Amino acid sequence: MPNAVVPVSFAPATRKDVTIKERIGAIIVALKVVAAIPILVVKILLSAKAKSGKPWIYTLRSRILNFALARVHPRQINLLSGPTAVGIYKFAKQLNVNVTTDELPHGARIHWWGEKKGQRVILYIHGGGYNLPIGEQHTGFMHRTKEVLKKNGIEVDVAILEYSLTPAARYPVQLRQSVEGLRYMISGCGYNPANIIFGGDSAGGCLVLSAVSHIMHPHPAIEPLVLPESSPKLGALLSISPWVSFSTDYPSMKAQNNKDVVFPNFVEVWSRWLVDRPDEPRHKDLPPTDDKYTWDEYNQPIQAAPSWWTGLPVKKTLILIGEEETLCDSIIEFGQKFREGVEMGAPAGESGVKVVVCKGEIHTECLYDTFIPGMPPVLGMMAEEVWSLCEDTLKEN
Template identity: 35%
Template sequence: MTTKRPGFDLGFWEKADLPFVHLSVFASMVYHAIAGVFRGKASPRRYDHFIMTNVIRKLVSRTSDRQKQYVYGPTTGTYETVMKKHGLNPETVPLAYGAEGLWIGNKNAKNVIIYYHGGGFAVPAIPAYFDFWLEVIRALNENGHDLAVFFPQYTLTPHAVYPTQLRQAVEALRYIINETGRSPANVIIGGDSAGGNLASATLLHLSHPHPEIDPLELSAPLAGVFAYAPWVSFSTEWPSMKENEWKDIITPSLLKHWANVYRGDKAADNWNEPINAPAKWWADVKTERILILAGGDEILLSPIEEYAKKIKSVFPETTYVVGADESHDAPFYVSANKETQTGVELRQWLASRL
């Protein structure tokens, strides 16, 4: 039985508000099902995407972080439920500094992907993450690969703030390298949104250690690093913040809130906002390849493009892909359980690295 972490219990009024949350989300769905017929160019091109995007945006904007954590439940609990649904045994290991590692696939596989989930550092992983990776593992292993995913559960805000989550992300990699004895050449790290931030910061830490986190020496470069719709800049002044405002599932105001809570009293630096790292820091990163993915309809598109451009200027083995008509984290939200351009690109890139 999974023990609930602090913060997943709500007060009376917070619980009493939940039926009204459901009502407002339902009302949003009905309204946008009608309004979608008359949508303009500032909205998602596809009718179903228009409805889903607006419903998700209403849900994430209408609820507090505490309510989100209560409704979704702990990441470990979601993981156990999904694994059992697929007839698989969940395997969880404790990590340093209060984190946990969740195995998806054969923990003795030759190759491992360490995956940091998104959610503004405040939202637990939803079932779509585990369904997505179970399908990726199945598809790749059926084609002769030997792959598993190691999914860290890091401490959510506001129960801990930066650099706790980065320290836990580094420890997940340290565990796979030092405790399971795998060569870095058989390890890929990646993540989406806030998890893409952690993957990027972890990569930077390997060659430019964070002053508050123990260094990690590698015997060889990592096989690869990927960042899916990475949240690499906390500024909301980018052009795409306005251009894609009504196409995406998240809002600039929500990003501001999450960034302020995550960073706490810490100033912006090269690890909590990886776009700040100078180009020369990317020239000696400890990986063979980098993949950066984004959706053409997401509000984070502009900073991601600048981020990709900076890295590619000094690290040519960088691939940047933009999925047409995709909102933020499309494979996990608006297009969950459907094939997306970025999802296909990621699977092909992983196959080439293993």
């Protein structure tokens, strides 16, 4: 069960804000993980083969992550995290990749992963509950994606958005920055919208949905974004395990599967750090959200009626769901509403929407495959679907 013994009202902006008690707690968890590995290995070797078909070491990876994260509080996770920009340059150095950075309005940044050629681009927004910076798993998967596409004869630029983290920055700051990132791709860099793949995972997967919502239904606090008449649709929308609901009442959220990396207490804490709940007073220790915003169709896309998505300015959409993830049920429900709405405004069979439940995979499974050093890559369904979408979209243009 998650460790909730440390009372927390807000997340630390820097590591120095974490108490000595919390630091000691994080060290104890690390020692417990090391001690538990032999037991986890034995349990996995004696259990049935993973539904995903991957070797046992991939299951061990998931169990170790689950074991560790179930015993920490989001504040303690911050102990292991540094600023997004620092992480990107650190990971780039390890992979011998050149990174350049562009400053955007409202505090956002675009980090260009490798060479920029200006023809096709993946604009990527990382997850982490809006509270955690980018991780090695995000940059590792984007690096791998770029290599796979290049091997298949497709050159693509990779732009990674750095947005402000909670609770210092609260909703709709992250949405505003995501919209500015997309605006910059089109107006600042001159990419044809048809050559843009707009993608993200978890909270980032929600932000790409929210930013596209803003194109159709401008948020009152954010400057409208109008796509050019010559190219009125983005090439593709990629949403990996999107965090579309703050509810912890779904059966998949309540189930204890000992595999996933998202827990009900994470959802409760991170959602409160992002935006005020509609049914309780604003927390005195949290900075205010802009103009007292609360839950809505942007920060919780599942709240939108199907008709909200009619007229979606995107040619192809891929929503990926891990069968073993706690967010599974909420994403499936959202995917049904989303597809229904998009199909209302599209010719029969031409909505371009694909919703895939990936058998045996956890939350954002494709990202964590990069955590298996020295092992030949084993493609899960998530990774295959991502690369297939990118290849099909970019080959057409």
